[in-house]
Amino acid sequence: MQSFDVVVAGAGAAGMVAALAAADQGARVALLERDLAAPTTLSVSGGLISAAGTRWQDAAGEQDSPAQFAADVHAKSGAAVDAVLLAAVTQGAAEAVDFLADVAGLPIHLHTASRWPGHSAMRLHATPAESGAELQALLREAVARQPGILLHDGVVVTGLRPQGVLTSAGEIDADAVVLATGGFGGAPELVARYCPEAARAVHVGGRHADGAGIGWAAALGAELLCMDAYQGQPHVSPHLVEGVRPRFGAALPSLGAVLVNRLGNRFVAEDIGPSELTAHLLAQPDGVAVEVWGEAAQQAALAGGPFRRAVELGAVARCADLSALAARFGLPGAALAESLAGPDRLGRRRWEPLVAPYYAAEVTGALAHTQGGVRVDADARVLRADGSAIPNLFAAGGVACGISGRGAAGYVPGNGLAQSFALGLRAGRAAARE
Known part of the structure; x- marks a missing residue:
């Protein structure tokens, strides 16, 4: 039987940071991943991390603080978020x-290309390409440089032991275990049970987000919180292109983008927030819409890695005028003209009629990842309903409850990685102390 100080199950965002943090404290760490080649929730994301009161904000003259960050979360999700979390x-x-910058050696900057819904300050941080794939690659390089971490690929964790884990390669003994195997967005039966309004949404998160870690912790008595919470993603192509599903990014509505259905009609105030927008989109004929934006929005959106990739894949159409736009997507011209130039009757916070040239793409509602999970304390220890900690067990990322409250409306861009990295760091350090 192999023996380590800390075992981390899952080499996504939370798992890699937990492993790096534990090794930085001198622990011998086993980082277990079932398939390093598979898409992960991190790799397909925009790689944006919410953080408040950072030196990058100070350098940009951006006033922010953790208290302001917390106030923004409350404004979106109400009182449903656990105060300790x-x-x-x-x-x-x-x-x-x-x-990430000082220990893992990642080049970090503050995203300033656009303002995103739910943030009262610019607090999204990223690596140079603003791409989840790039962020994942840089973290994997950092893991490879850390001699205290042994990364096992192709190892499937199948359960927990009193001290350690059960895997497809045998038992692994450890003083502490960090669960970072992801949420349950890839498990249709669990989505239908806990998030029924998202049951029709295509899952665009990690391939192996099957909720197993949540189940193992629950079997030991862990309390589950906000299991109906999820991040909806309404800016996703309904079509596969070269084996991938292009994503256009949640910044488009704040840049003036408009959504119209098959009838050429707007149906929602597009800037209500990306996650809750998903259900409105899925309610349209065929669950699809056409998203339209202008030249300035096109140039600003190119700062995001997923959007650039969508453009490279040919998923964004450029239309010289209204008739070309209507013909390209089979939309009624009169209704489309009124939707793009007419008065706003849906209550957008900012409305400016669109003018040619137009950029557009078909979009559908998708499920990026779930936000419900096990209750944890300030050090990411897994807690029972009575508030007691399950010995030597920690959780971060999709296994742990997020800060989105209930349903879809509480999710704010960047808050998923904020939870993954904040809890991953605390879990790794606390597990090393065990």
Whole structure:
């Protein structure tokens, strides 16, 4: 039987940071991943991390703080977020971004190309390409440089032991276990049970997000919170292109983008927030719409890695005028003209009629990842309903409850990685102390 100080199950965002943090404290770490070649929730994301009160914000003259971050979360998700968890994430995210830069050696900058819904300050941090794939690659390089981490690929964790884990390669003994195997967005039966309004949404998150880690912790008595919470993603192509599903990014509505259905009609205030927008889109004929934006929005959106990739794949059409746009997507011209130039009757916070040339893409509602999970304390220890900690067990990322409250409306861009990195850092350090 192999023996380590810490075993981390799952080499996604939370798992890699937990492993790096534990090894940085001198622990011998086994980082277990079932398939390093498979898409992960991190690799297909925009790679944007919410963090408040950072040195990058200071350098840009952006005033922000963990308290302001927490206030923004409350404004979106109400009182449903556990107070201890909220403090751990909003206070710990800045520390996690510092760790990524100073210990993991990642080049970090503040995203300033556009303002995103739900943020009262610019607090999204990223690596140069603003791409989840790039962020994952840089973290994997950092893991490879750390001699205290042994990364096992092709190892499937199948359960927990009193001290360690059961795997497809045999038992692994450890003083502490960090669960970072992801949420349950890839398990249709669990989505239908906990998030029925998202049951029709195509899953665009990690391939192996099957909820197993949540199940193992629950079997030991872990309390589950906000299991109906999820991140909806309404800016996703309904078509596969070269084996991938292009994503256009949640910044488009804040840049003036408009959504019209098959009848050429707008149907929602597009800037309500990306996650809750998903259900409105899925309610349209065939669950699809056409998203339309202008030249300035096109140039600003190119700062995002997923959007650039969508353009490279040919998923964005450029139309010289209204008739070309209507013909390209089979939309009624009169209704389309009124939707793009007419008065706003849906309550957008900012409305400016669109003018040619137009950029557009077909979009559908997707499920990026779930946000419900096990309850944890400030050090990411897994808790029972009575508040006691399950010995030597930690959780971060999709296994742990996020800060989105209930349903889809509470999710704010960047808050998923904020939780993954903040709790991953605290879990790794606390597990090393065990």
